[in-house]
Amino acid sequence: MGFPPLRNNTIPGLQFWKPLGTGGGNGFSLRPDFSTYGLITVFENESQAEKFISSTVLDRYLRTSDSYSHIHLHNIQAHGKWSGREPFQKTVDHDPQKTVCVLTRATIKPMMALKFWKNVPYVSSEIESYEDCLFSKGVGEWPVFMQATFSVWKNTDAMKAYAYKNRGHHEMIKKTRELGWYSEELFARFHPFKQSGDLIHVPQS
Numbered sequence: 001m002g003f004p005p006l007r008n009n010t011i012p013g014l015q016f017w018k019p020l021g022t023g024g025g026n027g028f029s030l031r032p033d034f035s036t037y038g039l040i041t042v043f044e045n046e047s048q049a050e051k052f053i054s055s056t057v058l059d060r061y062l063r064t065s066d067s068y069s070h071i072h073l074h075n076i077q078a079h080g081k082w083s084g085r086e087p088f089q090k091t092v093d094h095d096p097q098k099t100v101c102v103l104t105r106a107t108i109k110p111m112m113a114l115k116f117w118k119n120v121p122y123v124s125s126e127i128e129s130y131e132d133c134l135f136s137k138g139v140g141e142w143p144v145f146m147q148a149t150f151s152v153w154k155n156t157d158a159m160k161a162y163a164y165k166n167r168g169h170h171e172m173i174k175k176t177r178e179l180g181w182y183s184e185e186l187f188a189r190f191h192p193f194k195q196s197g198d199l200i201h202v203p204q205s
Helices: 046-053 056-062 110-127 156-165 167-179
Strands: 014-023 032-043 069-080 100-108 133-142 146-153 182-197
Touching: 032 046, 032 133, 046 056, 046 069, 069 100, 100 110, 100 156, 146 156
Parallel strands: none
Antiparallel strands: 014 032, 014 133, 069 182, 100 146, 100 182, 133 146
């Protein structure tokens, strides 16, 4: 993360990128997982993304990996900002029957960090009981203060059942609005349409 191969290279069509670490366990932990890392990239078009997948730059990541997954995503909805930018623009219409991937990201205000992390363990443990959650992992640019989650759901109804009907998660949303934990936040949904590698299995839309 500290010396990403993308940093000193010009990548055609690359509009936005972030290297990400992960938390221990299911990822929603202050304890880092030093075995798993993520990389988010946004390209102008699919052709440029495909060229990046086969580039020598990305190969520098793969040479040191035991396993990996490249997940290609079309954005269906996004609101909020990341580092002052709006990186995700809608590219396809939402289909409630298709697999949906969700990315939530926030910068936590330092004075609110303790209250935030006191609420995380219960909410994160609840997600594991949802069989229609195909994958979830806590990720982030920086421990404690810059946090994100990436999750994959069977369909939109499954995602909404957790987001809005799960008591713990609903309380987390309520406290977010009441306490103003974040100085910046972003929420985005995607439909996956292609993948390679074997680290994560994501049904393609």
